[in-house]
Amino acid sequence: MKKLSARRRHPLAALVVLILALAATGGLYAAFAPADKAQADETQQSLAIEEGKKLYSVGCASCHGTGGQGTSDGPSLVGVGSAAVDFQVGTGRMPAQQPGAQVPRKKNIYTQAQIDQLAAYIASLGAGPVTPTEKQYSPEGADIAKGGELFRTNCAQCHNFTGEGGALTKGKFAPTLEGVSPKHIYEAMQTGPQNMPSFPDTTMPEKQKKDIIAYLDAVNGEKTESPGGLKLGGLGPVSEGLFAWIFGLGALIAVAVWVAARTAKAKKS
Amino acid sequence: MSSQDIPEENLPVAQAEGADLDKHGDNPFADPGLPPHEHRIQDIDERAAKRSERTVAFLFTLSMLATIGFIASYVALPVDKSVYIWPLGHISALNFALGTTLGVALFCIGAGAVHWARTLMSDEEIADERHPIEASPEVKAKVLADFKQGAKESAIGRRKLIRNTMFGALTLVPLSGVVLLRDLGPLPEDKLRHTLWAKGKLLVNQNTNEPLRPEDVAVGSLTFAKPEGLEEHDHDFQTQIAKAALMIVRIAPEDIKDKQELEWSHEGIVAYSKICTHVGCPISLYEQQTHHVLCPCHQSTFDLTDGARVIFGPAGHALPQLRIGVNEEGYLEALGDFEEPVGPAFWERG
Numbered sequence: 149m150k151k152l153s154a155r156r157r158h159p160l161a162a163l164v165v166l167i168l169a170l171a172a173t174g175g176l177y178a179a180f181a182p183a184d185k186a187q188a189d190e191t192q193q194s195l196a197i198e199e200g201k202k203l204y205s206v207g208c209a210s211c212h213g214t215g216g217q218g219t220s221d222g223p224s225l226v227g228v229g230s231a232a233v234d235f236q237v238g239t240g241r242m243p244a245q246q247p248g249a250q251v252p253r254k255k256n257i258y259t260q261a262q263i264d265q266l267a268a269y270i271a272s273l274g275a276g277p278v279t280p281t282e283k284q285y286s287p288e289g290a291d292i293a294k295g296g297e298l299f300r301t302n303c304a305q306c307h308n309f310t311g312e313g314g315a316l317t318k319g320k321f322a323p324t325l326e327g328v329s330p331k332h333i334y335e336a337m338q339t340g341p342q343n344m345p346s347f348p349d350t351t352m353p354e355k356q357k358k359d360i361i362a363y364l365d366a367v368n369g370e371k372t373e374s375p376g377g378l379k380l381g382g383l384g385p386v387s388e389g390l391f392a393w394i395f396g397l398g399a400l401i402a403v404a405v406w407v408a409a410r411t412a413k414a415k416k417s
Numbered sequence: 418m419s420s421q422d423i424p425e426e427n428l429p430v431a432q433a434e435g436a437d438l439d440k441h442g443d444n445p446f447a448d449p450g451l452p453p454h455e456h457r458i459q460d461i462d463e464r465a466a467k468r469s470e471r472t473v474a475f476l477f478t479l480s481m482l483a484t485i486g487f488i489a490s491y492v493a494l495p496v497d498k499s500v501y502i503w504p505l506g507h508i509s510a511l512n513f514a515l516g517t518t519l520g521v522a523l524f525c526i527g528a529g530a531v532h533w534a535r536t537l538m539s540d541e542e543i544a545d546e547r548h549p550i551e552a553s554p555e556v557k558a559k560v561l562a563d564f565k566q567g568a569k570e571s572a573i574g575r576r577k578l579i580r581n582t583m584f585g586a587l588t589l590v591p592l593s594g595v596v597l598l599r600d601l602g603p604l605p606e607d608k609l610r611h612t613l614w615a616k617g618k619l620l621v622n623q624n625t626n627e628p629l630r631p632e633d634v635a636v637g638s639l640t641f642a643k644p645e646g647l648e649e650h651d652h653d654f655q656t657q658i659a660k661a662a663l664m665i666v667r668i669a670p671e672d673i674k675d676k677q678e679l680e681w682s683h684e685g686i687v688a689y690s691k692i693c694t695h696v697g698c699p700i701s702l703y704e705q706q707t708h709h710v711l712c713p714c715h716q717s718t719f720d721l722t723d724g725a726r727v728i729f730g731p732a733g734h735a736l737p738q739l740r741i742g743v744n745e746e747g748y749l750e751a752l753g754d755f756e757e758p759v760g761p762a763f764w765e766r767g
Contacts, residue, residue: 298624302624302639302641305699305700305713306702314713316702316711317704317707317709317711317716317729322702340638340705343704343705343706343707344705345639345666345703345705346638346639346705347638348633350632350633350635351622351629351633351634352624352625356625373507374508375508375509375512376508376509376512377505377506377508377512377513378506412457412459412536412540413455414456414457414458414461
């Protein structure tokens with residue numbers, strides 16, 4: 149009898165009851181609620197939206213609110229468009245791991261199909277930039293030289309002249325563009341993720357975005373050659389100077405010490 | 418510690434007595450002099466000396482060969498040939514060959530010279546006494562006497578007219594050098610105060626070369642504009658755009674804190690000079706969530722919601738804002754030039 153009462157007062161008992169109650173509610177909701185809606189509309193688009201909404205409730209709703217209206221932890225997603233979702237989730241930035249100055253790129257845990265469903269759901273909340281088709285972002289046939297000119301005018305101030313990235317204020321930074329797919333570069337220009345300004349088609353037409361992607365592929369792509377050997381980050385005089393001072397001067401000092409440490413005398417002292 | 422505690426041998430009298438020890442030869446601080454000279458193996462063994470000679474000659478010859486290799490690789494290797502060399506990765510063959518051969522050529526000259534000096538040149542230490550710099554009293558007296566006689570014979574003290582006009586002439590002569598500095602370039606006149614912007618000039622998108630409409634500029638976007646009529650092939654394009662460069666962003670009107678900024682904007686579209694007011698770097702590292710603009714050169718930061726006020730860094734002035742409006746055809750236009758000089762401050766800026 150004494151033992152039983154002790155168990156009843158166990159501090160975790162309330163938590164267990166709460167979890168069971170939540171599971172029961174969730175299970176009942178999953179069993180009944182979606183079935184009604186699916187019957188109402190079964191076109192492919194609405195199915196994608198429906199699936200996307202489920203994914204959204206699991207991965208996104210805690211910060212962006214249950215209806216994408218935004219909370220103190222995350223901005224409203226009404227009107228950001230499917231392109232923004234494809235970029236943020238496709239590059240692994242969303243769902244965010246932790247709050248901070250900037251959400252960094254990380255491993256993407258969703259399949260492209262899931263991302264498309266999420267994007268369909270967010271796009272249904274309000275009109276915004278649409279995920280580009282391959283024809284829009286493929287760099288084939290683009291003008292690399294013009295792309296370089298556009299890149300230096302619009303992008304190089306933050307992303308460095310060959311897209312190696314650079315620092316901004318208070319822990320924010322412009323990430324390196326190495327290894328970013330043409331689609332994601334296109335979407336970033338279209339939507340302006342985080343603190344990056346957007347470059348909409350009205351001020352930077354589709355063709356110019358392609359030129360920029362082609363330029364990046366030429367100067368910072370997989371097949372780009374580095375005639376100088378070690379790039380040292382491609383950041384310019386800072387890393388190169390540091391290397392020369394530490395390793396160049398260090399080697400000279402080491403040789404001088406080695407020469408002076410060996411006596412030329414016949415009798416070693 | 419009072420003076421009573423000082424041990425007796427450290428008191429001045431005791432030290433004075435200690436100085437006598439020097440004469441007896443047991444002063445622990447006496448100058449030991451130079452150690453006896455020790456010979457190197459090359460000084461004793463002629464065969465070792467020959468070996469050293471050959472080593473030095475070998476290093477110099479290697480340098481010669483490397484220089485020939487430098488010239489040969491310059492002639493033989495094509496500019497665009499790339500090779501893989503660990504740990505440098507893919508590298509231009511020409512760059513690598515030129516750098517390696519020139520490095521070897523220079524290093525071998527240095528190494529040969531060092532080896533020569535260390536093993537073959539004489540290594541006897543030679544002591545040389547310093548001489549006083551001061552001249553002897555006789556020389557000093559002679560020079561002073563000569564000077565006094567010369568001054569007396571020239572009558573510089575007596576004939577004041579000659580003395581004063583000579584000073585005048587000597588003072589004026591350097592002025593001719595100062596006047597020639599004028600040839601360093603034309604005076605800036607009021608060029609620093611004006612840009613190409615004027616009332617009615619359209620804001621032309623630098624990407625598309627088309628005039629901008631308000632609906633083209635979305636909140637959170639960044640656009641660069643140049644004044645209508647300025648083309649990239651114009652001979653003075655760089656001179657003009659260096660002052661007239663403009664960045665255009667759109668901020669929700671309720672987020673704009675500065676009253677004048679709101680007045681000078683069009684529905685939240687604000688146009689600011691792209692030239693940093695510190696030392697004139699192009700500044701457009703725009704963060705669209707905070708509306709801060711950062712200068713990459715010295716990290717000056719401007720708040721575009723508050724009249725581009727300086728919130729960090731060495732810049733001394735807010736970025737000048739261009740007053741804009743919309744013309745009858747619906748294009749964005751300037752309503753005048755910048756009200757204050759763009760770019761870094763200068764002496765007469767006021």
